[in-house]
Amino acid sequence: MGRIPSLKNFNAFPHAEDHLLKKTYSGAIVTILGLIVMVTLFAHELTFYLTTYTMHQMSVDLKRGETLPIHINVSFPSLPCEVLSVDAIDMSGKHEVDLHTNIWKLRLDKYGHIIGTEYLSDLVEKEHGTHDHDHGHEHDVEKKPEHTFNEDADKMIKSVKLAMENGEGCRVYGALDVQRVAGNFHISVHGLNIFVANQIFDGSSHVNVSHVIHRLSFGPEYPGIHNPLDDTSRILHDTSGTFKYYIKVVPTEYRYLSKGVLPTNQFSVTEYFVPIRPTDRSWPAVYFLYDLSPITVTIREERRNFLHFITRLCAVLGGTFAMTGMLDRWMYRIIESISSSKPRSGMR
CATH class of the missing domain: 1.10.287 (Helix Hairpins)
Structure with a gap:
């Protein structure tokens, strides 16, 4: 004690x-x-x-044999759907016509309201190789000039001109899967016969490829993702040219707290505009040229x-x-x- x-x-x-x-x-x-x-x-x-909170980790991308999903939603307020085509080519020059696609062309009136739809079952329009407007592809097929038009061509010219007078536009909407290699896809009037296109637009300098990118992504979205081209508007006045978007795609894995894994992709972009000159043989278009980074990013919730x-x-x-x-x-x-x-x- x-x-x-x-x-x-x-x-x-x-x-x-x-x-x-x-x-x-x-x-x-x-x-x-x-x-x-x-x-x-x-x-x-x-x-x-x-x-x-999230932790970021980088490692070498080891994925093989997978496809790259591309989700697009782009409006062309000055071009009717009848003249627009969608084309995708990988770095080997192969047209991606054998891959799964789900692309729609939505007709828009001058107020932006949908007045009709058209489903594209194939990325490359029919007979694309025989009437490509880009001089870079002229060596693909020997073309014989056709200065006469059949009844279908005349009907199409009248229909497109009427649509343009009414202020009709087009929205290209959907998804496509391409090979996991560098390549590009573009939206243009290249699917038209060059003489039909001349009758409609009276020359390449009058093709207005003004566009609004509502959404462009390379996979599903995860919390906090930022797609730099979403809600991008490029409107041309009294000029014409080709838009090129150089995109660097970064493979990404998002790991949830529940251990679920979401494979997707981020990307950065550099934009370039090439005005059309009277001596140019190419026609205006909107190109999306993408390349894949060898590094993958893992984002982990903690x-x-x-x-x-x-x-x-x-x-x-x-x-x-x-x-x-x-x-x-x-x-x-x-x-x-x-x-x-x-x-x-x-x-x-």
């Missing part, structure tokens, strides 16, 4: 002085303020703990450690409690000093 009194020296919670146990209005106010601060900080720390949360919570609440006690003592002493400084009644 002789050792028991010495244990008092290790008591970290000595009894408070008598004046500190006295209940006052100032103490009640400080207590209420302290409780409000502690509840606020507790809610903040709990939200901070429950909120997930949650903060529970022990870290408890440590921060104890520090915040304990610190608030200690500051509240100090404030209570300070206010009590001020009030006491003011009370003692007042002259007592009956004294001179």
